[in-house]
Amino acid sequence: MKFKVFGFHERLYQWIAFISVVLITTGCVAYYLVLKDYSATGNKAANRFLIEFQDSSFIIGVVYALFLFIVGLYLSSMSSRVQNLYYHRKEQYINIKRLSEVVSVDLMHDVSDDKYVSMIILHRGFTGRLGEKKRRPYIIEDGFKYTSKYLKLEDDLLSLRSKLLELYNLKINKYIDCYSLKKKHLNVFIHDLDEFLLDINSWIDKHIEVTEIQRKAFLDYIRKLVATVSQDDKKHNRNKLKFERIYAKSARKVKNITFRIEKVYGARLHNDIKFEDNITINLNELEKLINRLTDKTLSYDDLSELLSDQNNELQGEINTVHARLHELQEMIEDIRGY
Numbered sequence: 447m448k449f450k451v452f453g454f455h456e457r458l459y460q461w462i463a464f465i466s467v468v469l470i471t472t473g474c475v476a477y478y479l480v481l482k483d484y485s486a487t488g489n490k491a492a493n494r495f496l497i498e499f500q501d502s503s504f505i506i507g508v509v510y511a512l513f514l515f516i517v518g519l520y521l522s523s524m525s526s527r528v529q530n531l532y533y534h535r536k537e538q539y540i541n542i543k544r545l546s547e548v549v550s551v552d553l554m555h556d557v558s559d560d561k562y563v564s565m566i567i568l569h570r571g572f573t574g575r576l577g578e579k580k581r582r583p584y585i586i587e588d589g590f591k592y593t594s595k596y597l598k599l600e601d602d603l604l605s606l607r608s609k610l611l612e613l614y615n616l617k618i619n620k621y622i623d624c625y626s627l628k629k630k631h632l633n634v635f636i637h638d639l640d641e642f643l644l645d646i647n648s649w650i651d652k653h654i655e656v657t658e659i660q661r662k663a664f665l666d667y668i669r670k671l672v673a674t675v676s677q678d679d680k681k682h683n684r685n686k687l688k689f690e691r692i693y694a695k696s697a698r699k700v701k702n703i704t705f706r707i708e709k710v711y712g713a714r715l716h717n718d719i720k721f722e723d724n725i726t727i728n729l730n731e732l733e734k735l736i737n738r739l740t741d742k743t744l745s746y747d748d749l750s751e752l753l754s755d756q757n758n759e760l761q762g763e764i765n766t767v768h769a770r771l772h773e774l775q776e777m778i779e780d781i782r783g784y
Contacts, residue, residue: 447692449590449699451538452706456531459524463517474510528710536715538589539707542700545585548572549696560638562686563607566600589703599688606682610675611636617671621664628655639682643672 455462548569570576573592574583614636621627622634634653636642642649646668650656656664672679708715 447590447596447696447699448593449542449696449703451535451542451589451703455524456528457706459521463521467514467517470510470513474506478506532711532714535707535711536718537586539704539711539715540719541586542589542703542707544572545590546697546700546704548585549693549700558638559607559640559686562603562689566604570600596692599685599692603682603685603689606678606685607639610639610678610682613675614639614642614671618668621667622654625660625663627660627664629653630655639679643679 548565567576572584573587574581574585618636619634622629630653636649646665647661650661650664654664
C-alpha cells in the first residue's frame with residue numbers, strides 16, 4: 447500500500463523557509479563583513495569595488511528586507527493552503543484511523559492460516575472490494591492506494607491456500623474411504639493448514655479413530671503428500687511473511703500520518719470529530735425513540751381491525767336489543783288479544 451496525504455511543500459514549507467532565512471542572513475552578514483574588511487585595508491581593487499557599490503550596505507538591507515517579505519508571503523500562502531484543505535484532511539484522517547483498525551500490528555500476533563484469510567476478507571469488505579460497489583465503503587481509498595503488488599499478494603494467498611486445502615482434503619478423504627478408517631463425525635475436512643501441518647497427530651485424534659498400525663500408515667501417507675506440494679507450501683508461507691511485513695509497515699505509516707494531521711490541525715480536528723460523533727449518537731438515540739413510538743402507534747390496518755371488532759360488538763348488541771324489542775312487542779300483542 448502507498449500512503450500520500452501531505453504534498454512536498456505542505457510537509458517541508460516551514461523548514462524550507464527557516465533554512466532559506468538562515469542561509470541568506472549568514473550570506474548577507476558575511477558579505478558585509480568582507481566589504482568592511484576590504485574598506486579598512488585600503489585595497490585598491492576593493493576600493494574600486496566599493497566606489498562602484500558604495501551604498502552596498504543599503505542595498506543589502508533592502509534586498510534582505512525584500513527576501514523576508516517574500517518568505518512571509520510564502521509562509522502565509524502555504525498556511526492558508528493547509529487550512530483550506532482542512533475538511534479534506536479531516537475526511538482522510540477519519541478514513542486512515544479506520545484503516546488502522548484493520549492493519550493493526552496487534553492483530554498479527556499468533557495468527558493462524560485461517561485467520562489470515564479472515565483478515566483479508568474483512569479488509570476487502572471494509573474497503574468495498576467485496577460484492578456490489580453501489581454502497582459507500584466503510585474505508586475509502588483516499589490518502590492511501592492499493593498497489594498491484596499488494597493486490598496480487600492477497601490473491602496469491604487466497605488462491606494458493608484454496609489449492610492446497612482442496613488437494614489435501616481430496617487425497618486424505620480418498621485415503622480414509624479407501625482404507626475404511628472410522629470417522630468421529632460425518633465430514634472430515636482440513637480448515638486450517640497451520641493446525642493440520644504443525645500437529646498432524648492431534649488432527650488425526652480429533653477426526654479419526656485408528657489403531658497404531660493405521661496411524662503409522664496414515665502418517666507416512668500424509669508426509670509423502672506434504673512432500674509432493676512442498677514448493678507450494680513454502681511459497682504460501684513466504685506470502686504470509688510478506689503479508690505480515692506489509693501490515694507492520696502500513697501500521698507504522700498510518701501512525702505517522704495520523705500524528706502529522708493531528709499536529710497540523712490540533713484541537714480543531716478533535717473538537718469537530720467529537721462534535722460529529724455526539725451528533726451521530728444523538729441521531730441514533732432519536733431514531734430509537736422514533737422506532738419505539740412507531741411500534742406503539744396504531745397503524746391504519748390496526749385501526750381498521752379495531753374498529754371492525756368494535757363494530758361487530760356493537761352490531762351484536764343492536765341485534766340483541768332488536769330481538770328483545772320484538773319479544774316485548776309480541777307479549778304486548780298477546781295481552782291486547784287476551
